[in-house]
Amino acid sequence: MLGGAGLLLATSPAQAADTSYKTECIPPAVSGLPPVEGTTVVQLTAPAEAKVGDTVEVVWKTVEAASKNPDMLDLDKDTVKPTGTIKVGGAATGTLQMEGPRQNPPIPKNSAMVLPDMKGTLKLEKAGEITLTPDAYNINVSKPISTDTKCSPKETVKTGATIKVTDGGGATTGGGTTSGSTAGGTTSGSTTSGSTTAGGTTSGSGGGRTDFPGKEVAVHFTCTSPGPADISSKVTINAKKSGGSYALTVKTAKGVMDSPAALPAGALKPSMDVVIAGADKGSVKVTGPANAEPLEQGKPVDLSDMTGTYKPGASGKSTLSPGTLTIDVTLGASKINIPCKVKGSVTPSLELDTTAQQGGASGSTTSGSTGTAGSSAGGTDSGGGLAATGAEGTGTLHALGLVAGTAILLGGAVFTFTPWRRLRGTR
Known part of the structure; x- marks a missing residue:
């Protein structure tokens, strides 16, 4: 084998x-x-x-x-x-x-x-x-x-x-x-979707390397209504070096949640704040494209891969961890913004040997698409220190009230979504 x-x-x-x-x-x-x-x-x-x-x-x-x-x-x-x-x-x-x-x-x-x-x-x-x-x-x-x-x-x-x-x-x-990663050591291979990696961090150093695959880590998210109460997913942060910056790709597990209603193509779009800690501090926002195909009510939803650019603001070993996951649902003029914050601690997915770049993160929240500095993220550990993201269109959210029924067992939970009435009405 x-x-x-x-x-x-x-x-x-x-x-x-x-x-x-x-x-x-x-x-x-x-x-x-x-x-x-x-x-x-x-x-x-x-x-x-x-x-x-x-x-x-x-x-x-x-x-x-x-x-x-x-x-x-x-x-x-x-x-x-x-x-x-x-x-x-x-x-x-x-x-x-x-x-x-x-x-x-x-x-x-x-x-x-x-x-x-x-x-x-x-x-x-x-x-x-x-x-x-x-x-x-x-x-x-x-x-x-x-x-x-x-x-x-x-x-x-x-x-x-x-x-x-x-x-x-x-x-x-x-x-x-x-699955290609060494426990307590450095990466010796690639990370594939659905695989797991050995403990420790994935270290990215020089030596001409450009690809730095992260390890898959388990993350538990708590979402704001009208989203699902909880999402549990495996998350992997991969990086590709280009000059002094890194192109990030964030992958989540397949079927992370069920669609609460039938949604047309282009209605659901994910984004995430990748938390930077260690020598560098701050966060980088990565975004993914909207769903290419219509989503059926009650069927599992696969979030698209999210990408962005990390420009280091400090030199040394810096870790990258999953932070707040945001799900945006847009139907015509109606937009629902659902922030899902990390609950508890999470292991960093990637460690990089960074070199400070002018205009780099260094304690700020940066947009993965533009690399321009934003508000302070505090540079805390996995998911911590990030400003709370408010939902847009509060009246719309109330109108889209989600009714949930829960039947739980040791092996897992049955979380049943009823249709989002406003979403169905818009359609």
């Missing part, structure tokens, strides 16, 4: 052992349900021995999830997708991001959660013994909209697998590679 960082090798028989640990799972914020505590049983499979330079596959099998599917709603076939994190220790340190397919049998009410196996690849860059320890994991349910239940250990977890790495020459630093 050809992995993102090279030929995937298994140079010795794989080892597998069960690891159990107490776990707390947090249902989606809209549920109002308390955390669920239980025991997670994980079986990690990895080669017992390998050589420096090898790329090995690690498999996470969830023998038992921390809780059953509550007695509320049946889960359909192929609607459940798990992702998880493995702590890498010993000769290498960092985190290895695991991902499973959206593949499951129908899961009836009050029955065990059946999760598909998760996989990740680890590039071995230093001789010694590497330990793999299962950590937090996330359960995503795709229907009727994408929702997440986050599960994390409530006790110290025992090592699930160990790899003995023999000296074969090569690099002197350890790390894990998943």
Whole structure:
């Protein structure tokens, strides 16, 4: 198997052992349900021995999830997708991001959660013994909209697998590679849509490089009415260097929300404030084109890729993180502006070695299309310090009142939108 960082090798028989640990799972914020505590049983499979330079596959099998599917709603076939994190220790340190397919049998009410196996690849860059320890994991349910239940250990977890790495020459630093990114190190490949990356930041330095792919990070947004109460999505920030500036491309996961009403082509347009921290401070606005095809009511919406230009205002290591996501809906003279702010902390998607440019960010909010300085963003961490974005046309928003019904389960939430009456009337 050809992995993102090279030929995937298994140079010795794989080892597998069960690891159990107490776990707390947090249902989606809209549920109002308390955390669920239980025991997670994980079986990690990895080669017992390998050589420096090898790329090995690690498999996470969830023998038992921390809780059953509550007695509320049946889960359909192929609607459940798990992702998880493995702590890498010993000769290498960092985190290895695991991902499973959206593949499951129908899961009836009050029955065990059946999760598909998760996989990740680890590039071995230093001789010694590497330990793999299962950590937090996330359960995503795709229907009727994408929702997440986050599960994390409530006790110290025992090592699930160990790899003995023999000296074969090569690099002197350890790390894990998943879908082209190295844990605790630098990028060694590209990031593709839907993939996950190992922990740490993606570092962009000189040496003639122009492409700097970011890592995919999970972000939870809280939106202003009449938008959806919450949006959970994976976000990736990629950069391409041109002179002293960087062309940014921000990608979100597919199907981030359901269309609240039937909308014509060109009605829905996304934008985002990318937060700059570290040596440089501020934010850069990136925008995406409107929907090219009509949107059906209740069907998942894929937001277009958002682009803009980042001109550094300081020299040193600067991080780029997802900030406020704004969804604009325009129908004739009516315009709805829905800001969705980042809830909680978020891991930076990209780290760049920047060189200050005249007129660069340096504590300001800049437009990705023009690069001109705007109001201060405060230069705080992911999503913080950004000025609140007010909705335009308050009377219109009240007239477009959104009625939501919520039915929540551990694996995800059912968030049902009723049609936006004014939108339907305009059409």
